[in-house]
Structure formats: structure tokens, C-alpha cells
Amino acid sequence: MDISGSAAIVTGAASGLGAATATLLQASGATVYGLDLASSIERAGDSAPAGVTMIPTDVTSDTDVQSAVDTVVSGGKPLRIVVNCAGVGWAGRILSKNGPHDLELFRTVITVNLLGSFNVMRLAAQAMADTAPVDEHGQRGIVINTASVAAFEGQIGQIAYSASKGGVHGMTIPAARDLAQFGIRVNTIAPGIVDTPMLAGVTEEYRKGLSEGVPFPKRLALPAEFAQLAKMIVEHDYLNGETIRMDGALRMAPR
DSSP: OOOTTOEEEEETTTSHHHHHHHHHHHHTTOEEEEEEOHHHHHHHGGGSOTTOEEEEOOTTOHHHHHHHHHHHHHTSSOEEEEEEOOOOOOOBOSEETTEEOOHHHHHHHHIIIIIHHHHHHHHHHHHHHTSOOSSTTOOOEEEEEEOOGGGTSOOTTBHHHHHHHHHHHHHHHHHHHHHGGGTEEEEEEEEOSBOSGGGTTSOHHHHHHHHHTSSSSOSOBOHHHHHHHHHHHHHOTTOOSOEEEESTTOOOOOO
């Protein structure tokens, strides 16, 4: 599917994976709308993706996301591309010296990562379904969700994060099957350790240790590489219902 001439929604677009993806799609000719929390957009300031229309949005809110989708549709370009990058990654063990895992923390991680991805997908899919197909096969658009290698090998303290990302992976096949009749493909990217702002506070020694755990290449992944993969998935019309690991052959150890 051609990227040029389409409208695209990228969530979590103020920084990290979302910012890199929004930047590349915009450079490839899409009209890109970046969805993120107002506080994240304000924090990004001038570092927010150039040429991308940022819309303050809570991805877990029905009204926020519907309003954002309506804004995209009113822009005149057909909505063809959605990339869900918004997410959180707080850690906590089921049992620790402080007692049982905080239930609200678990609920928040599941709500943002899993429910948020589903919420954007379902409302954007309706807008996609209302567009004219782009080819003789009836293709109308694509949704790319973001899981994690933690969906498969969650580490100690990742119970909430792994559950949320496992849910994102689990949605992939049924979502692709549900939306097939509308010509909408659904795929998921499962990144390994990516050099995003979430790692900004760690020491160089810790960063080196993370890199050494990757078989090859022995370094952290780059947000631009995630964006490159997302672009390829958009353009590859026969890729559907698939979760693709982007991890340098990394298989996470228990800790």
C-alpha cells in the first residue's frame, strides 16, 4: 500500500518509537497525526516530530480517541495507517518485601498498553472501513500494534508489562480475521531493548550490560529501526496477522 497521499495516526508520537515512526511516515508522504498525552507533547516541545500534527489524546478514552479520529477524517486525506506506540512499562513483582503487587498499577499498565491499543484500533478501523478501497483486492488500510519480547520471555518484575504485551500479541490474529472483510490488515511488532527516553536515566555501564546480552548486533535497537520496520509492513500488502520480533536474536533471561 502506498504511504504517500494517506493519513496516518501514530500514538505515543511525542517521543521514542512513536516520534521516529511519525517522522518517517511524514517524510514518506503521509499526512501524519501524532496522538499523545498533553503533558508528553508539552514536555517534547521543539523536539516533537516536525511536520506532524500533534493531538493531545488519552488513548484509553473513548471520547478523546473518537475526537482525534474525527479530526483526521476532516483533514481530507483517507485514513489508511495506524501505528500504536503509546505505552507504559512500570515494574513490580507479584510478591515483594512491600507485600503483594499493587492492583491499581497492574490495572493501569493493562489499561494503557492493551485497552489503549484496542481502543485506537477499533475506532480507527471504522474510519478506514468508510474509505474507498485502494486496489482490486479491496485493501483499505493497516493497523500496526506494538508488543514486546516481554510478551514471550517476561523478566522478574515484568508481570504487568508482560501480561499487557502478551495481550497485544494475542489480539493480532483475531483482529486480522475480524477486519479482513473490510480490507484492513493487522500486524504487531515485538521490539527487544530499544534506546528510547525510557532508558535515559540509566548508567553507561548498565546500558553496556544490556547491549552485551544481545547476540548480534551487540547494541541496543534504534527507534529509527522500528520506524523502518513499520514502514516496510505498511508497504508489504501480503503481510497480515503476524507478530514480528525486532530483537537481534535476544531471548530475555529471568533478570
